[in-house]
Amino acid sequence: MTEPTRQEAIYTAIAHIPEGKVATYGQIAKLAGFPRGARLVGQALRQLPAKSTIPWHRVINAQGQLSFPKASAKYHEQYARLQAEDVAFNGGKINLTQFQWDI
Structure with missing residues (x-):
């Protein structure tokens, strides 16, 4: 089994944020395995396809x-x-x- 890409790991972390809750960029980075990688989360979100169902709005x-x-x-x-x-x-x-x- 191949390792998920950085983007996939970030998107997976974001997908788990429950409705009515928020997570910070740094929190998602840490959860995805990239401590101190908050900017990576921002970069991944900028590349998120327009029709994605990932709850991007919960990241602040x-x-x-x-x-x-x-x-x-x-x-x-x-x-x-x-x-x-x-x-x-x-x-x-x-x-x-x-x-x-x-x-």
Whole structure:
């Protein structure tokens, strides 16, 4: 059996984030086997096919914020998807103590 690619490992980790929870880029990197590889997660997400069912919207930065520019369509899409899963925002931030996925 062949080893999964870096991208596959990252996508698999993201696919396991439960609805109503979020994970940070660093958390996903560590789970995928790439400690200190948060940037790798961002790179993998940029290459995610448009029709993918992987819950990319559940990945946020370590400050509890969305990483897209606030005026962008992707920011609004991610925000709406998280709100639809009852993830609450307070001043543009998500309370990681309450909503971060506890692996």
